[in-house]
């Protein structure tokens with residue numbers, strides 16, 4: 001804002017204050033009503049929808065969808081969009097670039113939008129931004145809430161499995177890989193890449209086990225699986241799309 | 246403070262007044278409170294301007310329910326944490342209610358803070374002179390989100406554990422500083438007992454302390470600068486209307502002065518005024 005605009009604002013605000021009302025009781029009364037209703041709503045929610053205790057932690061299995069609280073769904077969905085599908089959408093976009101750009105924009109926003117205009121209908125850019133950001137957040141949260149809840153139970157639609165690969169598939173199912181990966185159309189479309197043709201990469205089991213033990217974020221490490229299970233799982237993964245289709 | 250003594254006073258009342266005067270003389274609380282409560286705010290303040298206060302009240306509620314939960318919670322990964330949550334939920338009198346309020350309160354606080362921010366954004370209330378109020382507020386939003394993140398792990402059930410493993414991995418994937426952040430959050434290279442204690446202390450002490458500090462700063466700015474007036478308050482709209490009228494009148498004068506101009510019918514300014522309303 002230019003110094004003249006600042007002066008005009010200060011003058012106008014002083015005028016508003018002079019013709020205003022005392023904070024107590026006019027503002028306090030409204031504050032108390034809304035805050036009171038909010039607290040009542042929280043108590044009613046706590047009574048009607050009871051909290052639960054989930055299953056105790058077992059670091060050896062993830063037959064659980066690593067799903068955050070609903071207010072982080074948008075971030076999780078963002079991960080799926082940037083799931084390393086090609087060079088233009090690397091995971092780092094979702095884990096680092098996008099969140100940090102948004103945070104910086106949030107913090108410095110008053111220094112970007114410095115015009116004197118405050119009426120929203122005369123600030124089309126700010127209005128558009130409000131609509132787009134709110135819409136995106138709602139949409140991504142909705143996507144997160146409706147993403148496939150269960151890891152597909154039973155078997156994957158893959159044929160030609162030998163004994164070891166069958167065991168490997170069981171390990172795959174038991175550890176919730178399907179909540180981040182898809183095989184032959186079964187499982188979540190992200191944040192991990194589609195593993196239908198994983199075998200085409202031509203990795204050997206040692207390389208695969210090394211990956212499973214120390215993968216790149218956000219995939220969790222599976223170093224705590226028994227060596228035999230890691231071996232079975234790797235055999236299964238390295239044959240996907242080649243031996244087992 | 247001048248007190249007119251008319252007749253003998255009740256000694257209790259006298260003593261109370263003397264005590265208040267004594268404290269006020271040294272601290273200024275009475276003068277300060279009076280100044281705080283009876284300072285003027287713009288007349289048209291709206292119901293949307295209650296959301297910040299509501300966020301503060303919900304934060305206070307989180308603090309109280311959180312303190313009660315902390316009386317029973319044990320940050321122990323060998324079953325203790327999980328059992329203490331089970332105990333709070335199933336055994337402690339009204340424990341389920343306290344835990345339920347804390348959990349729902351977290352969601353509600355996020356929503357309220359977001360709505361408050363949306364109100365400030367839509368009203369342009371972050372503009373001069375309130376830029377720093379916005380910056381302290383944006384830190385409050387981030388801290389509130391971090392509260393949700395760190396609190397989720399404490400339940401130590403499967404869902405919470407794996408979601409947090411993934412979240413910490415995300416922090417750890419940042420370039421250069423990522424691995425260090427990951428180690429700091431996990432209290433080492435692996436998820437374990439130290440991780441839980443660390444999240445516990447971050448959730449119980451570090452972030453609440455930071456939030457309280459930033460709320461203090463936020464409020465200081467708000468009280469010092471005054472709450473903004475709605476950009477479409479009655480007073481503002483009247484001023485805008487008068488400005489518009491003046492502009493039209495000037496334009497009309499100018500048009501008249503030009504040779505060969507149209508003579509507007511006498512009703513023209515009234516209609517224009519109606520249209521502007």
Ligand code: HEM
Pocket residue numbers: 293294295296297298299300301304358361362365370371375378379380381382383384385386389460463467471472473474
């Ligand atoms: C824990 C979270 C927060 C609390 C407790 C809080 C509290 C408050 C309170 C009590 C007010 C007085 C007016 C009102 O109630 O609307 C206020 C105003 C304000 N808040 Fe917040 N706030 C929080 C988060 C935020 C966030 C996330 C932002 C924006 C990034 C923000 C920016 C502002 C600004 C700019 C004002 C001045 C608005 C005006 O004067 O009209 N606050 N806040």
